[in-house]
Amino acid sequence: MYVYSIYRYINAKMRNGLTRKQVEHVAELAHIGLTEKEIEKFREQLSAILDFVSKLEEVDTGKTKALSQTTELKNVFRQDIIKPSFTQKQALMNAPDQYKGYFRTKKVF
């Protein structure tokens, strides 16, 4: 019931579409920089798509288990044996920036 009420709440909100703030928040979570133009375009497009997928609300899934994969495989193990892997040079071959055999990146702060 708790889930259902959240769901109704979201849908009530969604009918008005996403807000710019929500779009900016999602872009922040996804680590994607957006231009002003993109924020507005995505706000419209994502609202329309979310509205469409909320069609799932009609389906009664009260007792239905979630299915995340179809192989029926469980706990696939292998022997823990050391095998040749990339050399340092291979691992770095696509690095945009490197320094003495390390990946180099920008400062964190």
Add this chain to the structure above:
Amino acid sequence: MDLSDLTIKQALQGLKEKKFSARELALASLERIERLDQDISAFLTVCKESALKEADEADKLIAQGKTTGSLTGIPYSAKDVFSVKGVKTTASSKILENYIAPYDATSIRKLKEAGAILIGKTNHDPFGFGSSTENSDFKITKNPWNKNKVPGGSSGGSAAAVASGMGIFSLAEDTGGSIRQPACFCGVTGIKVTYGRVSRFGVIAYGSSLDTIGVITKTVEDAAILLKEIGGRDENDATTLNEPVPDYLKTIDQSIKNLRIGIPKEYFIKGINKEVGVSIKEAIKEFEKLGAKIEPVSLPYTKYAIPAYYLSGISEVSANLARYDGIRFGYSQKDAKDLKSLYFESRAKGFGPEVKRRIMLGTYALSAGYYDAFYKKAQQVRSLIKQDFDKVFEKADILIAPVSPFPAFDIGEKAQDPLQMWLADIFTVTINPAGIPGLAIPCGFTSDNLPIGLQLIGPRLSEPILFKTGHAFQKITDWHKNKPNLK
């Protein structure tokens, strides 16, 4: 005889009988690319030099009677999501524009070991996100049957290449129809395998619980030859199945007498193109002539397949594409002021609009407060879709449905409306959440001379039945033999 028009089976026979050399066979494909691809734009990379070198080696082996592989000398292309050691692998996205794969995908390795020769990498929607190949960051591939039309997608370059004789087959990937729909639009054959049948190792990920590796070919028989080669358990992909890979050719000529074929009513809805509907019905009559028993069936959750599929897919996208950070590989914003800006700016410039849309939607669907309503709900509906199929396969051995509700559409027609583009997948996305296989084969043409395709859908690991049924159809029809006019 034009060597570019041969099937794998015919080409192997010709090589064995020394009617032509592997070099001539590779050159025939490369010549087609040189002559036609400026216009069709199926290829992102052409591996002319290595292809000719491998062809010469194949000729040496053939001359010595020492061919080790079952595909020695067969030229092919691969969708640009397959890692090929030392070759550019871009996922048709600017973010990987200069990425050189440091290793071979398992399927590429297996084809190499079997003696097949890679002639190039084909264009597609970036990371597989699209149904027309128009989303590619590099070029728009045209349909060889009508250059104002899309080739379908996401594996549009692969389907266009096979339809125009640029490589005998193409290695591709299907997450929600990306093999079947372009095969249908380009009048060729495509197999989407049971999830886990073929290793995904080394293939750039879209939605990991939905992605499957398959092939686009000229005939069902060729698809059967190839699946035997690329299928099987792989230690590098823990989701590959332990079940042995059967010799599909052994059973391909079996009769389909008394085979129970279900016609799911949800796939024959109003709004489906009239000529498509007529062709599928004609095809059903052919199957009846072959002794199959046709039964109407129902898959009531079909109408929820698109939202359930897309929510599952995009959620996995947001996780899978988090790896593009501008640090270890891929596009990197040089003048970013700190690490956070590097992430934001590299991803802003490296990803195109459809990729951003999917990452953001997936991020939203997985984010706090929305997870239960979107992601979990979609996974529950996924259960119901699978149960639909489980129930139907108690009554029917396989199902027949159209691949697409319409033939190839105009370039630009749906490009501005992402939701309309998503809806183009209405008949193909249904089977991926259930993990079951589907075979797309040509079954007619519209009055405008555009190919029409049907798909055969079966339960898990039913590829032998799909192949024998598709092959039986291709033995009594000529649709798959039609070629676009490429002069």
